Amino acid sequence: MKKYKKFSILFLFMMLPICSVYALTLEEAVNKTLKNNFYLQSKQKEVNSKKYEIKAASAAKYPSLFFSATYTLLDEKKTQPFTTPFFSEKITMSEKEYFDIFTGVKINLYTGGLISSNIKTKKLEYESSKSILSEEQLKIIFKTKKAYLDILRLYSSKKIAEDYVKSLTSHLNDTKLMYDQGLVPYIDILQTEVKLSEAKQKLTTITNNIKVAKSHLSTLMGEKLNDNYHVESLNYNIPNKLPVDQLYNIAEKNRPILQSLKTQIKVADQIITATKSQFKPKIYLIGGYKYSDMLEDINPKGNFLIQAGISFNLDWNKPFKETEARKEIKYAIIKNRENLKLKVLLEVKKAIEDLNSAKENLKAAKDAVTKAKEYHRILNLKYKEGLANNSDLLDAKAMLTDALMREKNAYYNIIEKYFAIEKAIGKELR
Template sequence: MKKLALLLAFPLVCYGLTIDEAVEKAVENNLQIKQQEMEIEKSRYQLEQDKNLFMPEFFMDFSYTTMKDTPYTKLPAGSLPFPLSFKQTNKDFRFFDFGINYYIFTGFARIEKIKISKLDIKANRLMLQEQVNTVSAKTKKAYLDVLMARAVVDVYRKQLEAVQKHLERVKEFYKQGLVARIEILQTKVKLSEIQRNLRKAEGELKIAKAVLQNVMNVNESLEVEPVKISLPDTLNIEELYTRALSNRSVIYSLKERVKQINSLEKIELSQFYPKVAAQLKYFYTDQYPYLDPKENYALVLGLQWKFQGAAPYYGYLKRKTENSKLRLRLQEIKNDIKLEVKAAYERFLTAKANLNVAESSLAEAEEYYRMVVEQFKNQLASTTDVLDAESMLTSARKGREISYYQLLKAYVDLEKAVGGSLKDEK
């Protein structure tokens, strides 16, 4: 019976989810990442399709024709001493052929198309890395939001516990005739306010968990664990710029797109080259009654050279313009990344300074609250003084927790902007 109870209780055990596990699950389940993976798969299929441009082209044709009348050729008397007529074709006939076409030379277009497909795979893989970087940062921030919301709930619970203790103390003093009943009512009003704040904070915690579930694309209940992130003492903005321009996959993805445009330029110019093809086929027809044999084999070598005016050249210039535009876009992306790094860096420094101020304020608020409580015990302070001091302490605690997690979120933003971990940053 005890074993059965243990087994029934086992599914109810809830294990905490670490921030790294959350990121791993988010990367595994995120819908945007799945879509990008499908883009890579699509690019692979395109590459295989383009490789088949070097394969021979198979063909087979069959037709059956029936005519109203049988066509005849009639020769009048003159060239011959008598008129002559003979059947030109059969009234009903069939035609059948099959074989292969092979394009020997197409002006290097096939080679460039394969290059484009390979570059497309590389570009999509790099964009997948960029997507993973974005999703990882988003997941970490959502995870930290849950911890921050939970910390705020704990702050209000501490406040509720402290004010409840004060209420008991006030009631005891009232029994002794040391305070007026109004101080009991004042404390109860404060308790009601704290309970409202606590319920609101608990609601914010549920919302934060729902956001994390949405980012991770999971439905199960989540319990998070505290995080310990080592923050660097100093950061060099110029080194961060250099690292970001070296790490960010979106830059390399655009460079691959530039190479694709280069290949498209060559494809446009390939229209000026002649095309060489070969055909090997078997054919049969009973259309002509006097044709013998009715079946045959043929090998055909052909050369074709055609282009419409300067159209290929202008197509080349169009691709050139696209290339220049993409290079400008690449420079724009680099500028945006530097701006993102700068903004994240400044937010990190601001959050770090804010945390120092918040911790200093918390220490002062704790000391002030301790002194006011002691004064109240000695009848040197009123309930108003205690509740005001406690409110200041709660505000300082809440400010410290929010400042701490805002600092961690700012650090996550900075790592996202740089495109990698900053643990080895000096």
């Protein structure tokens, strides 16, 4: 029984590394990035701050409480002579020390559109910040997908490199047997061992690159450096032809950065309205309590009061110039959006052309693999018949290995370029 327990415990410890490795899908990677990426979290906090700015601007619609209290100490009581034909005396104008207190509520009845414009401005800035967040999400999602594909590329390269090492190992064993039989010179063994050593070094490099690529993906997902997981393979059916004009329209409609600038134009309009409010009077109502003991003989010292007021202030031509400045900013945003729209459309076009190039490159890579396989097959037959030397056969094996790696890389390039189109238009096509 004790032996059985020891075996169970040992088995569990042996299984721990296996159980800790998990399979990660592309969808899971993207969802983790959207949830945990620290950069996106910081951008989300910036969006959240805009909500509070809306509430802060809205507070101006409601009554505001105020309170002020002052204590004054003079060097002496202030008096003023008061003379008549019958008598003359000094009238106290201010006690040597006194208190002034004023507290109450102020209500803005009319501000010339300043308050409503400020509220609308903050709401629009909030919408703009959400669009900017969406744009940043597009970029991070594309980086996540690319990082995921990079791991798959390395997986494929590792498998091909492992097969290459196995092939060279097998060939080395055959070469040694042939050498023992006196069929090949010793230099063939040395040459094969050198090629095998190079292949193992390349395999080691690829294996280490996989660890780095996985850690890179984990950082995008907001996790600690981790390479103890697998990613699942992808199988995408990329359309042979994409509706270019339709993609342009989708990009103009869905690309968040364009939506943000469109909203910023509306923000500029509201700022212009707020600036124009300087041309209009401000009407307010105050209700409160005022206390002063500046004059000791005057009673009552405190009074409740209601005060209606109007104020108007025009600093020469300052409001006019500020309004014109805001208009210029609006026109600048309009032109910037037009410029950015062209850049977005160019990005879409480039992504489409890159996808077309990737498709052609895959065709060429497949053709190269077919020819490399045939070349290797013929060289292998000739080598066995003594019509080709070891160097030719090793070159043929290396050529086939490179062709296979280029084919896999070309395949994943197609998927990457397809993801680039989705980023450019701001929408998934699947």
